[in-house]
Every structure is written in structure tokens, then in C-alpha cells.
Amino acid sequence: MADIPFLDRAPGDVLARRGTVPVTAGRYLADVAALAAQLPEAPYALNLCADRYLALVGFGAALARGQVTLLSADRSAHRQRELAGRYAGTYAIADGVETVIPAIAAGAWGEGPMTNAGANFGIPAERVAAIGFTSGSTGEPAAHAKPWAALVAAARAAAARFGLDDPAAQATVIGTVPAQHMYGFETTMVLPLRAPMAIHSGPHFYPVEVVEALAAAPGRRVLVTTPLQMRALVAGGISGVDTVISATAPLAVSLAAEAEAAWGAPVLEIYGATEMGSIASRRTVEGEGWTLYDGVALRAEGADAAAALVPGLPEPVPLADLVEIGPDGRFRLIGRRGDMVKRGGKRASLAGLNRVLAEIEGVEDGVFFAPEDLEANPAARLAAYVVAPGRTSGEIVAALRERVEAVFLPRPVVLVERLPRNELGKITRRSLEALRDGVPGEGAG
Template identity: 45%
Template sequence: MSHLPLLSQSSPEAIFAWRRGRPVLVQEFLADVEHLAVALPEARHVLNTCSDRYEFCVGFAATVVSGRTSLLPSSRAPDTVAQLRALAPDLLHLGDAPGELDLPFLQYPVRRNAVSGAHFAMPMIPADQCVAQVFTSGSTGTPLAHGKTWGALAHCVRAGAARLGQAADCGPLHLVGTVPPQHMYGFESTLLLALQGGAVLSAAHPFYPADIATALADVPTPRLLVSTPVHLRALLASGVTLPPIALVLCATAPLGHDLACAVEQHLGAPLLEIYGSTETGQIASRRTAQTDVWTLFPEVLLTAAADGTLQAQGGHLAAPVPLSDDVDRIDTQNFRLIGRHADMVNIAGKRSSLAHLNHQLLSIPGVDDGAFHMPDDRSAGVPRLMAFAVAPTLPRQALIEALRQRVDPAFLPRPLVLLDSLPRNATGKLPRSALVALAAEWGSQAEARS
């Protein structure tokens, strides 16, 4: 059985993270991991809700070195927790605050003050050890669990780190993330990038633009900002001044060309967009300001199954994984994204995707946020699209006319609902359940008025 180190950085005196204005050395981090691993009770499954990114990382690493599995759900709603308990009856809640979860709770322990490097030893983890159960976001339906082995995660993140190094062309990156580490993108691009990609972790989890600026200023150069289209759009709108950034990483939702260009111009740094899924992990990237073509990571190939379904295989993938997206394959290493299979919309013999329609809506000046939705109930015959938008300065009719210039009339939403905000989750995604709830509320109101 092959083993891989917990950290790619083997020097005990190297800086692993920045926390509360001070560096945390590799040897300190490993001492914290050992201290927590010993304190964990006998439960084999752990739900880690630590909001401090360093504490979350210690918690995850402690479960790994002690042979436990971390459960990383997309939500902490009571029904989700009930599903987790059904999956893992011995589930333990590890956190820096108790919260209201109906689970046995272990408070994250205070870090020891004195740490000696005399007994420094790098933990070696079996490559086939399942270290995490990661759940889909629910943006296309019910969240599903996917087991991740240490070997697959390490292989994937190392390939991604190599791509980041090519884009940034600088030394070890000091990363600040606006996305939670419990989500697959945040898990890979903040937590695992520090463990296996050589990046230096920031413990901060900023959300508002001013907090993002402070978190970036608190770490040395070169800086990596790991974010989402929603956060980047808000960052630009705020006009807040940021310290120099070497690279921006973006994922969770399609990023428009115009927004990518605006981010690169405003921040003076290249922006790399990541393509992947919970099922596959990160498998491709593109510099969106320059191209619409995605390039797969080394060793990962895009092939066709016997039934013609496109699938990703090779690299960190133990077996071929069918893509949940509709893509235009250029060759085995490059493709263009059309949209999710579940997002494809056919109306009056015309075909589009929700991703394309969302892009057109968000490209309208004055629209801060928005999303199209196709209700499941199409019993009336002709399917009717709905759309929800946040556009404080635009009247509804002006927004409809702007959409009319961008999309076929068959895809104009009926109704178009203006809201103060959309119910996005911490990663900037709109769970399908939230859209269904909005559709039920506003669809019934539209019917009552008609």
C-alpha cells in the first residue's frame, strides 16, 4: 500500500499559515494536529464547522491522521443533519462554537503555547484511505455523497497547483479565500492547496469587500485570492482598494468574459477559472479574459463512452466519470462548455441553457444578480421560464426590453421577478430548492394577478 505525506512542505521551520497576524510554522501545525487527534472521541465520522480556516484545517488533518472521515455537507439545515446521522450514526460535531446541531459536540481546543520541533515527524497517509465524504451543492437537485481518498485528493490538488504556478509565475502563494472550506471548491483550493500544493494558508474567512482587503493585507506577497463570481462582482462594485495580488482563482458558477476582464484590469492580476464538480474534483482551467476554451489538467482526458456520453478519465480519477455538463469537445485535452445537461431548455423547438440565459441577464448594466428557473411542473403544456433579478435602478419593463435584445423571445421569462437579493449560499450558489421555493411563491402570485 502506497502512502503520501500529510504536507507537501517537509521543512519544520517553513511557514504553513498566517493567523491573527503571526505565522504558524509547519511544526506548530503538526503539533496542533497531534494534540487534537488524541482528544477526539471514538466516533469515526466528524462534521467540522470551525469558522477559522486554520482551525478547520487542523480539525480535518486530525481526522485524517487518526483514520477518521470528515463529512462535508453543502448545508447544516436540520434535515441535512438528519440525513448525515442516518449515513453515519456515530457522527461527531467538531467546532469553535456549539451552534444548534443535534449532534454530540467537541469544542475545538485551545492551541498549545509551547511547541518543540525535537520530535518532528511527518504523518504518512495511506493513499487509498477515504478521508472525506463530500456532498453535491444541491444546485441541480438532492445533494449526493461522494467518497474521496487521500491519494486522489493529493494528485488532483498537485496538478491544480502546477497550473496555478504557471499562471502566477512567482514563488509560494499566500492564499486568502472567500469561500468556505466545507465546499468542494473551497476544500480543494484553500485547505488542500495548503496541505498538498505548497501554498501558505490564511486563517481568515472574509466575506465583505473591506474584510477581503484587510485579509489580503495581513499576508505577505505573492497573494492568491480564491473567490467566486458573486464575491468578485461585489468587490468591483465596492471600489475598495486592495493590496497587490499575484493571481485570482474563481469557480462555483460560470464567469462571464466581461467580468473576468474587469477583474483583471481592476486587480492587475491574471484570473484563472476552475472547472470541476464534486464528482470529479478540479479537472480543467481557463483564463476567461482571454479564451472560452477549457484545458484539462495533465493526465486527465475527455473521452467518449460506448453510448457517446463524454467522460473525464485519467489523472486522479480512479475510473471514468460522466460529465454532468453539455460540452463541445475540441480534442482530448480541450473543450468549450455549453451548459449542464439538467440546465438545457427546449421551448417551441428552440434550445438554450439556463447558464447561457443567466449570462445574458447578468450582462445587462444595472443587474447586480439574477437567475432563470424552469419549473418542474409543466402540465399546462408550453413550458414557461421564470427569472429573478436584483436590479435596484431598473424598472421591470426596461429589464425585459434589455433581455429582448439578448435572447430569443421564446426564452423571455414569464414572470420576471425583481428582488432585493437572491438566497445564495456561502459559496455563491443558488440551490435548486431555493429557486423552487421562490418559484412557488411568485408563480402563485403571478397566477393570482392574471
């Protein structure tokens, strides 16, 4: 199979911004070449850089040496040892974190005068460029290999979808998602290699850091974030955003509308998963229909299930969600595969119930919880954990009663100050079990 060039940018193009300092594509190639010459002979490079530009240099240098980049947003010693044990011959490329496996410390890349030149290079289309890991709302973490052609095809499709392919209107992408999470990796590590845009190197964790990155960016500013961070940024009163892109957890229509009103910018949502990458998008306030990326197709598998045919991936990827595919090829999510619950002979999807809960007036966040013995034990019921300041559990149940079958009404409804969402906004079953076991129930606390 043919090679695909590593970089598709003009040498003078700005590829990254470190604070207010622009870094050109030519400078990036020079940094990549300099690091590539230093890297050990090894099959796997664990990229632990928090600084997005340093992460990008590490990724490029590993590619130049034919090494596979392991993507882990978890930088803990435990995780480093686990991955090094699983992938023999792994070393780390790291900044600002203690390493417990052989490691190359990130240097002052992108700073000071250029001391060497770098050349572009080709990469075999089918070669695995990176391996991502599922964070696991369910089950054990699994590895997902990304051939170079798949990453390139997804980047091109995203650039076209989000209008990031116009060389005359170069955008700056400010990402609050780790570069090593598949969504952050696609949007802030692969996209700048193919599309005429720059990434801001960060950090962008606290609202003030996002504010400063926005102020430092000339031209169109694209905020790549999650529902959780979007909530904090809306509360923090940022401004100067031209486009918002959200992923990792379902975005409530109410939050999307609030952000659009506050920032005067469209809020777009990406649908994807680590195993298949991003495959579709929508503007949340415009409705439930998702539009597939160019080149991606869905294949129905039975009644509600589907698999995605993704350019560059060798096999169709089953969707974790149940979908309804419309005649125009757009699709609607109708629940998560495997999250169907049965009670009293009726079936419901927990994701569907969660959506109903989220739309109740005054509900900021909420989740249904199904006990293990729901089907076996007639006395068992669903529970719900709800963040709804000023509302009572009785009012929540009354509102649910209008839209939910009686057998699925939750008991108890536990009002909490917040849900145990992890840093990507997901709620694991284990954390809900902890909540259940730690909360004595209605009226007791």
C-alpha cells in the same frame, strides 16, 4: 498500493497565518500529533471548524488516526444530527458552534510554545480521506468519497496550474469559501499540505476582514472566492490582490473584467464539482475555453455529454454540463445536462439562455425559469427574473429578441432587486418557485 506522505513541506516552511502570526509546518505536525492522541476511537470525524487552521489540524489528526473526515459547511444542529444518523460512530471537531453530537472542542492550536513534536506519516493511496456532500441545485444531497491519492493529485495539478509550486515565491491564500465546501477544501485544506504556500486562517467573510488578511500577508496574495463575494469585494474597494481564483457559480465576463481592472490581477476560474473535484481552469476574460488540469482527461459520451477521468478516482465522473471538446483538448460549456428545455419543437439550454441574459447591457444578474408544464402546456412560457436597475422589462425583452428564438422569450420578465442566491452563489429550483409564487407578476406590485 503504496503510501503517500501526509505532509510534503519542509518543517520550517510557513503553512498557515493566524492574523499576522506565522505557523510552520513543524508546528502544524506537532498540533496534529497532540490532537490525534486525544481523539476518540471512531470511524468518522465531522469537521465543523470555521477557523481554517483549526479545521486543518482537525483534518490532519483524523488522517493520523485513520478516520474519515466528513465535510459539512452547514454547522446547524439539524445537519449534525442528520450526518451522525447516517454515519454511525460520528463525532465532531468544532470551534465556536454548539454541538448536539459527541464533540471535541478545538483548542488553542498554533498558539503558545510547542510542547511536543510531531512526525510525518504515510497514508494508503486508496484510503478515503474525506467525504464531501453535494449542495444540490437539483435532487437530494449525495455523498462523494475522496481517496487520499485523488486529493493529492488534484492539489499537485492546481499548484502547477496556478504557479503555487515555486518554493522561492511562497504565496498566501486567503479563502472566502468555507473550508468544508469541496472547492474550499481543495484550495485551503489540501493545497497547503503539498504546495509551498500558506493559508490565512480567517475569518474572511466581511470585506474588512479580507482587507486585513491581505495586509498581513507577505509575498504573493491569492484570493480564493466566489462571484457573489467578488462583487461585494469590488464594491468594498479592496486592494493588494495578486491573483484571484473563483468558482462555485459561473462568473460573468463583465465582473471578471471589472475585478481585473480594479485590482490589476488576473481573475482565474476553476471548473469542477463536488463529485470530481476541480478539473480545469480558465482566465475568464480570455474566452470560453477551459484547460484541463494535468492528468485529467475527458471522455465523450454521446453527442454533447462527457465524463471526466480523474487521477485517484476509481470511476469516470459524468459532467453535469454539456460540453464541446476541441481538437486541442480544451472544452467549452454549452449547457447543463438535464437543463435542456423544449418548446415549439425547439431545444434550448437554460444555462445558455442565462448566459445570453447576463451579457445584456445593464443586466447585473438574471435567470430563466422553466415551469413544470412547459412542454405539456402550449400556453406555458419561460419566465425570467432579472436584476437590471434603470432598465425596463420591455428593453430586456427587446435585447433578448435579437439573440433568442421567439419561443424562448420570457414572459413575464420580472425585475427584482436581487436573486435568491445561496451563500455559494447558487440558485435552487425551490427558491425560484418561491419567487414565482410570491411575486404577483408584472404591473401588479
